Amino acid sequence: MISSFILTHKLQYAYAKSKEHRALDNVDLEINPDEFLLVCGASGSGKSTLCRTFNGLIPHFYEGKLQGQVFVAGESTTGQSVAGLSEKVGMVFQNAQAQLFNRTVELELAFSLESLGIPRAEIKNRIAETAEMMGIVEFLPRNPHELSTGEQQLISIVAVLATNPQIIVLDEPYANLDHVNVRKVRAALNMIHKQQKGVVVCEHRLPFTVSDVQRMVGLQRGTIVLNGAPEKVLQRDIEQFGLETPLSACIGRRLRLPNLPLDVPTLKKNAPAISYPVDLKPSLLHSAPSDSSFVLEVENVSFKSDDTKILQDISFALRQGECLAVVGANGAGKTTLLKHLNGLLRPSYGQIRVMGHDTSKFKVSDLARHVGIAFQNPDNQFFKLSVWEEIRVGARVLGRYDEPWLQELVELFGLKALLNRSPYQLSGGEKKRVAFAAALACKPKILALDEPTAGQDLNFRRALGEVLAHLREMRQAIFLVTHDLSFAEQQAHRWLLLSKGQIIADGPPWEVMADASAMAQTNLEPTDAFLLYGNP
Amino acid sequence: MLDPRTKLLLSIYYAVLIIASGHFGWLAMEWGLLLLFVIIIGEAKTYLRWLRMLMPMALFFGAVMWWSVGKDAAVVASLKLLALTSAFFAFFITTAPEDLGNSMVTMGMPYAVAFVMSTALQFVPVLSRKAKNVLDAQRARGIPLEPGWSSLRHYPAFLGPLLIQAFQLAEELAEAMEARGFGRPNRTFLKDYKLRPMDWMAIIVGFLILVTCIGLQ
Numbered sequence: 001m002i003s004s005f006i007l008t009h010k011l012q013y014a015y016a017k018s019k020e021h022r023a024l025d026n027v028d029l030e031i032n033p034d035e036f037l038l039v040c041g042a043s044g045s046g047k048s049t050l051c052r053t054f055n056g057l058i059p060h061f062y063e064g065k066l067q068g069q070v071f072v073a074g075e076s077t078t079g080q081s082v083a084g085l086s087e088k089v090g091m092v093f094q095n096a097q098a099q100l101f102n103r104t105v106e107l108e109l110a111f112s113l114e115s116l117g118i119p120r121a122e123i124k125n126r127i128a129e130t131a132e133m134m135g136i137v138e139f140l141p142r143n144p145h146e147l148s149t150g151e152q153q154l155i156s157i158v159a160v161l162a163t164n165p166q167i168i169v170l171d172e173p174y175a176n177l178d179h180v181n182v183r184k185v186r187a188a189l190n191m192i193h194k195q196q197k198g199v200v201v202c203e204h205r206l207p208f209t210v211s212d213v214q215r216m217v218g219l220q221r222g223t224i225v226l227n228g229a230p231e232k233v234l235q236r237d238i239e240q241f242g243l244e245t246p247l248s249a250c251i252g253r254r255l256r257l258p259n260l261p262l263d264v265p266t267l268k269k270n271a272p273a274i275s276y277p278v279d280l281k282p283s284l285l286h287s288a289p290s291d292s293s294f295v296l297e298v299e300n301v302s303f304k305s306d307d308t309k310i311l312q313d314i315s316f317a318l319r320q321g322e323c324l325a326v327v328g329a330n331g332a333g334k335t336t337l338l339k340h341l342n343g344l345l346r347p348s349y350g351q352i353r354v355m356g357h358d359t360s361k362f363k364v365s366d367l368a369r370h371v372g373i374a375f376q377n378p379d380n381q382f383f384k385l386s387v388w389e390e391i392r393v394g395a396r397v398l399g400r401y402d403e404p405w406l407q408e409l410v411e412l413f414g415l416k417a418l419l420n421r422s423p424y425q426l427s428g429g430e431k432k433r434v435a436f437a438a439a440l441a442c443k444p445k446i447l448a449l450d451e452p453t454a455g456q457d458l459n460f461r462r463a464l465g466e467v468l469a470h471l472r473e474m475r476q477a478i479f480l481v482t483h484d485l486s487f488a489e490q491q492a493h494r495w496l497l498l499s500k501g502q503i504i505a506d507g508p509p510w511e512v513m514a515d516a517s518a519m520a521q522t523n524l525e526p527t528d529a530f531l532l533y534g535n536p
Numbered sequence: 537m538l539d540p541r542t543k544l545l546l547s548i549y550y551a552v553l554i555i556a557s558g559h560f561g562w563l564a565m566e567w568g569l570l571l572l573f574v575i576i577i578g579e580a581k582t583y584l585r586w587l588r589m590l591m592p593m594a595l596f597f598g599a600v601m602w603w604s605v606g607k608d609a610a611v612v613a614s615l616k617l618l619a620l621t622s623a624f625f626a627f628f629i630t631t632a633p634e635d636l637g638n639s640m641v642t643m644g645m646p647y648a649v650a651f652v653m654s655t656a657l658q659f660v661p662v663l664s665r666k667a668k669n670v671l672d673a674q675r676a677r678g679i680p681l682e683p684g685w686s687s688l689r690h691y692p693a694f695l696g697p698l699l700i701q702a703f704q705l706a707e708e709l710a711e712a713m714e715a716r717g718f719g720r721p722n723r724t725f726l727k728d729y730k731l732r733p734m735d736w737m738a739i740i741v742g743f744l745i746l747v748t749c750i751g752l753q
């Protein structure tokens with residue numbers, strides 16, 4: 001008899017801060033020792049909380065009320081220490097930066113082993129073995145904080161593997177990664193699974209994960225609402241739970257294919273492109289306005305920092321009413337380009353004109369009237385006690401206070417119920433909405449959003465899409481910076497494809513993706529929609 | 537290689553020697569030896585960069601001394617300052633912070649103290665990056681946080697988000713440490729910290745040289 005490695009029985013949990021709200025409610029779940037499992041659900045559905053019960057952080061580290069039981073390897077977690085459990089269940093957190101705290105990758109791998117009091121020779125062996133297996137030997141002497149985001153994510157996984165846990169649990173491992181890095185991490189997880197180990201991935205972006213896993217469990221408000229093999233579960237309507245069915249599965253379902261295809265290659269193998277229903281093809285924007293005036297002109301801009309060229313000979317222009325997306329892998333120079341729009345960075349060479357003004361002649365605070373930027377992390381800007389104060393502070397400082405407009409923004413971003421709350425108490429998606437509203441508060445001609453969808457679920461992406469559509473109707477110029485191609489293909493008139501600081505393609509989304517050599521240079525993968533409908 | 541504790545002790549010997557020296561010739565030789573050492577271990581470039589940062593302070597210090605006690609004393613004092621800081625530069629460049637901390641743990645220092653010593657340095661760049669991001673985000677919406685007195689009024693906009701994020705980071709770090717067994721008794725270390733015969737010899741020979749040099753002067 002194969003017994004389950006992790007077992008929860010009538011599990012209920014409420015955080016100390018919100019006693020009446022149950023983060024987990026009556027969860028009965030069994031996880032086998034060598035299972036590849038996806039735990040999915042919209043933001044706030046209880047995924048992260050459930051993860052934290054597997055390695056004992058709940059109840060040992062978090063205060064709160066736990067009812068029911070969690071068994072790991074046959075023993076209740078209440079009777080085991082978190083450190084002891086780390087030999088059975090390894091946990092990789094969402095923020096790689098906070099879990100890498102040693103000076104070298106080697107010491108990072110050693111840390112858990114040292115805590116367990118393992119003899120020196122054994123630690124050395126284990127590090128060598130794990131590093132060899134995961135192909136990271138070259139990283140051992142390097143400082144984890146000098147690695148790229150994708151490499152950091154990989155190292156935090158390997159560091160957890162060093163204690164040789166039977167199951168490894170990952171909390172939203174793909175949230176901050178581009179396609180290249182997602183591919184690397186997926187390959188690593190598949191390899192771990194091949195070693196007869198269990199892998200539990202908590203994620204709400206299904207297209208990245210469903211084809212890897214054996215089973216998926218869906219949560220809604222702390223309760224299990226879906227449980228089974230992806231081929232079975234995806235037959236159901238999962239959008240009601242805030243989850244997005246991968247396009248290939250949607251098409252497969254409509255075509256009533258006997259085995260539901262979970263990714264593009266499988267679908268293409270099983271059904272000819274001609275049979276794909278036209279109404280499932282996502283609608284793209286019509287061509288960009290070509291008669292309106294320019295709000296932004298960038299001419300031959302290069303930027304150097306410490307003798308490293310970060311941007312090279314960038315030229316483009318943005319018209320009123322146009323939505324332009326700058327797409328590219330992590331580290332391509334997207335955010336550097338964004339910071340040039342309002343003078344946070346000045347070009348080493350070339351010229352940028354915002355509303356006809358040369359940015360090199362104006363202060364950032366002057367340019368801020370014309371360019372509203374919302375950076376990726378909204379926590380960087382919150383300092384007022386209420387959401388309402390937070391939204392209007394920028395407009396006040398800039399002397400552009402317009403109460404009716406602010407009310408309109410509150411309406412547009414659905415913030416009415418949140419106005420008196422502290423911005424820090426909001427969920428990740430709510431914070432982003434406040435930051436977007438704040439960026440628009442002084443009626444800038446250009447709205448610039450930096451990775452607006454990173455880590456956000458389907459509901460958020462839909463709502464943001466609607467807001468952007470409304471803004472486009474109002475003739476707002478929008479500058480999107482993103483590696484979320486499926487969002488950018490539906491929201492932008494035009495893409496600038498950025499690779500190593502250079503523009504290597506410029507045009508409507510599907511024309512850019514059709515340029516196979518340019519796409520290969522950036523290491524980005526075309527969207528599922530393009531692969532299925534774009535190549536006749 | 538020597539144990540980190542030996543290295544610390546040798547640096548202290550050297551510092552004592554420098555403090556005890558009063559002649560220009562001796563000080564120049566002591567500093568010269570340090571320079572030679574830094575060049576031999578291949579850290580000349582780092583040293584020069586660090587020296588450039590220190591130079592203004594040494595010059596200012598020398599100028600004050602010149603004005604108050606005269607030229608000779610000023611030269612000696614500035615040289616002393618340079619040699620003394622260089623001795624500790626040589627120590628820190630050859631010793632990783634966690635090595636110093638962990639070797640002290642084997643002598644009875646609590647591990648938590650050693651951990652703070654080595655980890656604090658790790659998070660300096662992380663926090664300075666965060667500070668930069670906060671500045672950018674606030675300036676982008678028109679809050680004038682350019683350097684200078686006029687922006688002092690707006691400092692809550694900078695310090696608020698930075699402090700709150702530092703606390704968030706600390707919380708996440710604590711959780712990750714807990715999950716990896718921080719604070720469990722009977723910790724072992726990847727590296728072996730032991731005073732070998734080499735270390736004892738260095739400690740004794742170093743001490744004899746120190747006494748001789750001070751005696752000669």
